[in-house]
Amino acid sequence: MGKLWSACFYLIICLPLLSACDDSSEPKPDVLETISKSEYAVASAHPLATQAGIKILQEGGNAFDAAVAVTATLAVVEPYASGIGGGGFWLLHFADEDYDIMVDGREVAPFAATRDMYIDAQGNPTKNSVTGPLAAGIPGTPAAITHIAENYGRLPLSQSLAPAIELARDGFLLTEFYAKRAKVVVERLQQFPETMKIFMPNGEVPQAGFKLVQSDLAQVLEQIAADGFDGFYRGDVAQKLVSSVQQAGGIWQLEDLDDYQVIERKPIKGNYKNLEIVSATLPSSGGIVMMQVLNMLSQFDLPAMNEAQRKHVIVEAMRRAYYDRARYLGDKDFVNVQVDELLSMSHAEKHWADFSAQHATRSEDYLENVLDDKPKVNEQAQNTTHFSILDQDGNQVAATLSINYYFGSGFVAKGTGVLLNNEMDDFSIQPGHANLWGLVGSEANAIEPGKRMLSSMSPTFLSDGQRIAILGTPGGSRIISMVLLSALAFSEGASAEQMVNLPRYHHQFLPDEIQYESGALQADTIATLQSMGHVLNDLERSYGNMHVIVWDLKTKQVTAASDLRAIGTAQVETSQ
Numbered sequence: 001m002g003k004l005w006s007a008c009f010y011l012i013i014c015l016p017l018l019s020a021c022d023d024s025s026e027p028k029p030d031v032l033e034t035i036s037k038s039e040y041a042v043a044s045a046h047p048l049a050t051q052a053g054i055k056i057l058q059e060g061g062n063a064f065d066a067a068v069a070v071t072a073t074l075a076v077v078e079p080y081a082s083g084i085g086g087g088g089f090w091l092l093h094f095a096d097e098d099y100d101i102m103v104d105g106r107e108v109a110p111f112a113a114t115r116d117m118y119i120d121a122q123g124n125p126t127k128n129s130v131t132g133p134l135a136a137g138i139p140g141t142p143a144a145i146t147h148i149a150e151n152y153g154r155l156p157l158s159q160s161l162a163p164a165i166e167l168a169r170d171g172f173l174l175t176e177f178y179a180k181r182a183k184v185v186v187e188r189l190q191q192f193p194e195t196m197k198i199f200m201p202n203g204e205v206p207q208a209g210f211k212l213v214q215s216d217l218a219q220v221l222e223q224i225a226a227d228g229f230d231g232f233y234r235g236d237v238a239q240k241l242v243s244s245v246q247q248a249g250g251i252w253q254l255e256d257l258d259d260y261q262v263i264e265r266k267p268i269k270g271n272y273k274n275l276e277i278v279s280a281t282l283p284s285s286g287g288i289v290m291m292q293v294l295n296m297l298s299q300f301d302l303p304a305m306n307e308a309q310r311k312h313v314i315v316e317a318m319r320r321a322y323y324d325r326a327r328y329l330g331d332k333d334f335v336n337v338q339v340d341e342l343l344s345m346s347h348a349e350k351h352w353a354d355f356s357a358q359h360a361t362r363s364e365d366y367l368e369n370v371l372d373d374k375p376k377v378n379e380q381a382q383n384t385t386h387f388s389i390l391d392q393d394g395n396q397v398a399a400t401l402s403i404n405y406y407f408g409s410g411f412v413a414k415g416t417g418v419l420l421n422n423e424m425d426d427f428s429i430q431p432g433h434a435n436l437w438g439l440v441g442s443e444a445n446a447i448e449p450g451k452r453m454l455s456s457m458s459p460t461f462l463s464d465g466q467r468i469a470i471l472g473t474p475g476g477s478r479i480i481s482m483v484l485l486s487a488l489a490f491s492e493g494a495s496a497e498q499m500v501n502l503p504r505y506h507h508q509f510l511p512d513e514i515q516y517e518s519g520a521l522q523a524d525t526i527a528t529l530q531s532m533g534h535v536l537n538d539l540e541r542s543y544g545n546m547h548v549i550v551w552d553l554k555t556k557q558v559t560a561a562s563d564l565r566a567i568g569t570a571q572v573e574t575s576q
């Protein structure tokens with residue numbers, strides 16, 4: 001299966017990409033014509049969510065209304081990936097003002113959280129950062145969608161939430177994709193009666209074709225539609241959430257919900273050769289790590305390099321940027337992060353001083369001040385979701401949303417249908433202790449009440465002067481490298497389809513290894529990289545679930561693609 005997959009992958013995806021990437025000689029237009037757009041698009045991780053977004057655009061909503069509809073629908077149909085018990089980052093582009101913001105709806109640590117809350121009496125990490133209500137940060141998604149609808153949408157929240165409410169109330173048919181993910185965490189789900197009642201009503205994970213009805217969740221969504229922020233964070237729903245969490249040993253209080261605040265942030269912006277990049281800022285590490293890698297790579301002519309050389313320099317740049325992630329990054333409302341310094345070319349040059357074109361650098365040599373562990377990535381780990389939207393007026397949304405691991409903490413608050421996240425695990429719960437993604441961290445990402453945990457979610461906009469791309473993907477720590485590889489491919493001419501289906505490889509400083517999808521590296525490239533001292537780890541599976549929209553400003557053509565690795569759909573429509 002793995003071999004067949006990789007052979008097909010190379011024939012279908014890589015060969016056309018190589019020729020497309022070579023075709024970079026066509027001159028870019030000096031001045032772009034004024035654009036009159038007629039096409040619009042939605043690409044998301046689930047066909048029902050894509051349909052919901054298109055429906056809202058067709059009812060007169062803009063990209064921001066559609067983002068609310070897609071977020072809420074994904075929360076209903078992908079309980080393994082995101083939900084209103086979670087959070088995320090919504091990157092918005094306003095076409096009229098040519099202006100971008102990031103809506104930060106990341107979860108926050110409850111007020112009663114403490115730095116060592118997941119360390120037992122013997123000094124060892126417990127499982128409480130992963131399973132049950134203690135693992136849950138205060139959700140941000142309900143606040144983010146009400147914020148977006150109230151400030152930037154055209155339609156009432158009740159209209160944008162209608163598709164999600166209907167799917168929760170009347171049910172939708174489960175897929176094999178759903179069943180596979182639920183089976184991975186069945187033991188966690190079994191620990192919580194309310195979760196069992198909804199997601200395993202017959203005592204086991206339902207088969208594909210089962211109709212999943214979520215009546216309590218429908219009511220909570222209706223409450224949000226009626227009362228906005230207060231519908232979730234205050235009143236009856238808030239009471240139910242807090243009392244259920246506390247009864248099960250959690251530490252949420254009503255004040256945690258009442259105080260939750262969405263924050264609008266200036267995204268990370270940068271340039272790499274012909275590309276302009278707009279991406280997520282802290283508390284996501286995504287934009288910073290990606291720009292650091294691109295800064296280090298800007299000295300190279302990547303298309304002129306052979307495969308092994310190209311991969312070597314990209315991996316060495318990833319290693320150094322992920323080292324900075326572990327050492328310096330955290331919620332900048334709590335810790336001092338020198339973002340400008342990290343993004344400077346002088347910092348890139350300092351990092352590159354010990355680069356060797358012949359040999360892999362050893363991450364161990366960088367360990368000072370960070371950690372002394374040898375983390376292992378959880379091979380099964382998958383999470384999170386992404387969607388991209390372009391509306392008729394050129395407004396754009398790239399949003400990456402999460403409840404962290406499959407089905408989050410596994411805990412549903414009684415009477416709400418709300419599955420709570422286990423995003424607290426994204427904090428550095430003990431120096432040197434690797435989280436679910438194998439990521440390690442330092443004091444900068446230690447737990448503090450009210451603090452946002454460091455994320456890798458990287459919703460991104462790219463522009464090469466002629467084309468615009470709206471993209472992102474789930475995939476934990478590998479999100480950043482996936483978006484990075486697609487950005488490099490886009491800068492070399494790749495289409496939306498080529499970007500989502502690009503073979504993937506990754507290095508995150510620790511563990512000190514190049515992880516790759518089966519078939520993503522050719523045998524001679526593997527041999528050369530090994531001879532340079534790299535450790536190669538064939539994950540023997542695929543990862544990620546990218547969704548990309550590309551808008552060609554010259555031809556006015558919009559194309560969109562969803563990852564072949566999963567079940568999402570991309571839809572482009574033309575205005576009548």
Ligand code: GLY
Pocket residue numbers: 383384402403404405423426454455456457476477
């Ligand atoms: N929970 C995964 C992330 O935010 O990076």
